[in-house]
Amino acid sequence: MTTEVSPPLPLPNELTTPFWDGAANGQLVIQSCNACGHLQHAPEPICSACLSFDLGSAAVSGKGTVYTFCIPTQAFHPYFADKLPFVLAVVELDDQPGLKMITNIVDVDPDSVRVGDRVEVTFNPLGEGFMLPVFRPISQ
Amino acid sequence: MSKKNRVAIVGVGYSDVSRGTGYSLDKLTAQASVAAMDDAGIKPVDIDGVVVHSFPHQFVSSTHTAAMLGIPDLAFYSGNVDGAAYSVAAMHAIAAIESGSAETVLTLRTVHKDGAAGGAAMLAGGGGKGIPGNMQFSMPYGSFTGSHWAGMYMTRHMAKYGSTEEDFGSFAIAQRKFAVANPTESFFHEELTMEDYLNSRYIAKPLHLLDCDYPVDSSSALIFTTEERARDMKQKPVFFDSWANGTTKEADFSLVGEMTHSSPFMAADRMWSRTSLKPSDVDTAGLYDGFSFIAMQWFEALGFCGEGEAGSFVRSGATSATGSLPTNTDGGACNVGRRHGANFFIEVTRQLRGTAGDRALPKKPEVGVVSNAVGGFAACALLTAD
Ligand SMILES: [Zn+2]
Numbered sequence: 165m166t167t168e169v170s171p172p173l174p175l176p177n178e179l180t181t182p183f184w185d186g187a188a189n190g191q192l193v194i195q196s197c198n199a200c201g202h203l204q205h206a207p208e209p210i211c212s213a214c215l216s217f218d219l220g221s222a223a224v225s226g227k228g229t230v231y232t233f234c235i236p237t238q239a240f241h242p243y244f245a246d247k248l249p250f251v252l253a254v255v256e257l258d259d260q261p262g263l264k265m266i267t268n269i270v271d272v273d274p275d276s277v278r279v280g281d282r283v284e285v286t287f288n289p290l291g292e293g294f295m296l297p298v299f300r301p302i303s304q
Numbered sequence: 305m306s307k308k309n310r311v312a313i314v315g316v317g318y319s320d321v322s323r324g325t326g327y328s329l330d331k332l333t334a335q336a337s338v339a340a341m342d343d344a345g346i347k348p349v350d351i352d353g354v355v356v357h358s359f360p361h362q363f364v365s366s367t368h369t370a371a372m373l374g375i376p377d378l379a380f381y382s383g384n385v386d387g388a389a390y391s392v393a394a395m396h397a398i399a400a401i402e403s404g405s406a407e408t409v410l411t412l413r414t415v416h417k418d419g420a421a422g423g424a425a426m427l428a429g430g431g432g433k434g435i436p437g438n439m440q441f442s443m444p445y446g447s448f449t450g451s452h453w454a455g456m457y458m459t460r461h462m463a464k465y466g467s468t469e470e471d472f473g474s475f476a477i478a479q480r481k482f483a484v485a486n487p488t489e490s491f492f493h494e495e496l497t498m499e500d501y502l503n504s505r506y507i508a509k510p511l512h513l514l515d516c517d518y519p520v521d522s523s524s525a526l527i528f529t530t531e532e533r534a535r536d537m538k539q540k541p542v543f544f545d546s547w548a549n550g551t552t553k554e555a556d557f558s559l560v561g562e563m564t565h566s567s568p569f570m571a572a573d574r575m576w577s578r579t580s581l582k583p584s585d586v587d588t589a590g591l592y593d594g595f596s597f598i599a600m601q602w603f604e605a606l607g608f609c610g611e612g613e614a615g616s617f618v619r620s621g622a623t624s625a626t627g628s629l630p631t632n633t634d635g636g637a638c639n640v641g642r643r644h645g646a647n648f649f650i651e652v653t654r655q656l657r658g659t660a661g662d663r664a665l666p667k668k669p670e671v672g673v674v675s676n677a678v679g680g681f682a683a684c685a686l687l688t689a690d
Contacts, residue, residue: 172443183441206438206556232463232563234455235509240448252508254456254558259490264559266442274620277464296444 169242171291179207182221187295194263194287196222203260209271226285228255231264235274249274255283255299271300308402312534312541313687315319315344315527316650320519320548321489321641323417325521329364330372334425336523337373340410344527345538348373351527353380353400357644360385366416373410379405380406383482388525388549388677389413389569389592390645395566395683397528398544407530413646414523420450420594420642423629442558451516453557453679454595455508460563461597462510464612469510473501476514476638478593478623483635485663490635491518515596517637525644540657540690545581545671547685548574557679564612568605568675576607576686586686587669588655589629590648593636598601598678603631606673606684630665644675649685656689 176184179195186193191293195207210217231260233253239245251269256262269277270288283299289294317339319325327335333356341347354375358364366381380400384392390413397409446451461467476496483490496514504514534541550570553561560566576582583606591599591606595642600614608629609617617623617628623631634640634651643650652672654660668689675684 173434174440174444175436176440177436205509205559206441212553232456232460234452234459235506236446236452236455236509237506237509238451239356239446241443241446247446249509250446252452252456262561266445266447266558268445279459290444294444298445 169245171243171295172241173290173292179209183207184294186221188289188293188299190218190287190295192226193221194219194224194257194259196220203263205263205265224257224259227302228257228283229259230269230277230279230281230283231256232279233277235267247296251277253299268298269300270298309404310531311398311401311528311544312531313526313544313649313653314404314529314534314537314539314541315346315525316653317341317343317525318650319414319523321520321522323520327521329358329362329414329416329523330368331521332521333364333369333412334372336412336414336525337369337410339593340525340527343539346408346418346527348375348613351375351410352378353397353406353407354378354412355380355382355384355396355400355409356412356414357387357390357393358414359385359419360418362414362419364412369410369412380409388645388681388683390643390649391676391683391685394526394528394649394685395547395549398547401530403526406678407533409528411526411528412523413644415521415644417519417521421685438556445598447558450594451507451511452598454515455511456558457563457601457678458510458597461600461612464564467612467615469502469512470498472510472515472596472600473498473512474615474618475600475623476501478618479593479596479632479636479638481624482633482663483639486635486640490639491520491641492635492639495628511595514638517594517642518639520641522641522643524643524650526646526649539659542653542656543688543690545686545688546575546579547683548572549681549683550574551681552679555680560679564601566679568602568678568684571675571682571684572602572605575686579686581671583685586629586671586673587667588633588652588665588672589623589631590633590672590674591631592648592654592676592678593632593638594642594677596638599632599636600676602675602684608674626666631663633660633663648674648676652687656687
């Protein structure tokens, strides 16, 4: 018998809600500047490219490249205790040079992941209706 | 326009340090402050500035510290929770003295053992309220501590330059040799082999346990003053030749533009632009080792070797006692415990003024470099003997 441990769940606010709502609908949604089109993650109250406060969000391609990763082997939160080892990664999205997000690489042997691997978004249930955008290798 | 004051380090001191002192942050802070005042041969009434850096969840107040010590009136103070650990306190104090805002400034970094992990774990674990702010884009993925970004920085370097776990291990091994020669401060007393390093468990592969600084309760204090006042104090002064901060455009350590070329490069370039000294003039280094890869990035950032070459630089023996750049001669924070950068300022000061005792380097150093942090923010400084 196992005891369910609550996952670390987000507390969405007006800036972060589009990301979590998008994920619940199966889309990777990133903050987008209505004035200049700049994409930024994590979302902020101002566009760092043009200083506009007129910010929206956009569904992006969901494709990207593994910028780097590590393989945690110690749980710093009880939710991850039975999920070790896993792949914690930074993925650079195709949609804008340098646009990166922290994520997991899933559906893969952790030791086979390499920097530069092509990946695409997929969604894993996190709990309480939240879906977590994660990435898996793009099959050749 | 008035001439800038030349800034000297005149006193250094530590609190009791252990895995669990049972002492409050305030008591540790007071212990280190008294030790530094004793070292400098001054009294609280001689101090007119206090600068503290602390974790937000382990806040230590500069004004309360002054009150606790009976310092009558502060011309300058700041209590910081942002940026490159101890060096933030150092940089504020240097700026205050250079500008004439204060004359004699007590700088401090106090930390309890669970400091680095505590904040994140509390936020994620507590009460089911959910993760606020930008941490909701990292914690649900299992990114909680520095070890997680550190592992990712190492992977990036390995992929870009072909460096290996053995490269990082070579640093841990070289640094441990100094620790063995510093038995009163080091928590570790046996030399390391590469096998020991590679067999130490992974925390976040490729990051090994032996890549991590050693969490302790500690407070570190240094006292800075003007050259003029330094001449009347007990110790030989050590001078700041130049100093600089640097940051990356992105604040999140995991999302900086290029992990192998992060804020240490910005700080180092700025520091070298402010001095006539060159890397070849530096005789000893104290480079932050919250994780061993950080010190490795500093070798590259400061120009002691080329980018991607830190592993071969360390393996050449350059960082040993008899090498061209003896580095972390107290043993580093992996061995003397987490002092969050302050130990490097203290140890390089001791070497430059000739109070390192048994650990005095075979060739008395005249110029030293110290550094703190990596990723989003970093700082470094050049110190010179009198
Ligand atoms: Zn914009």
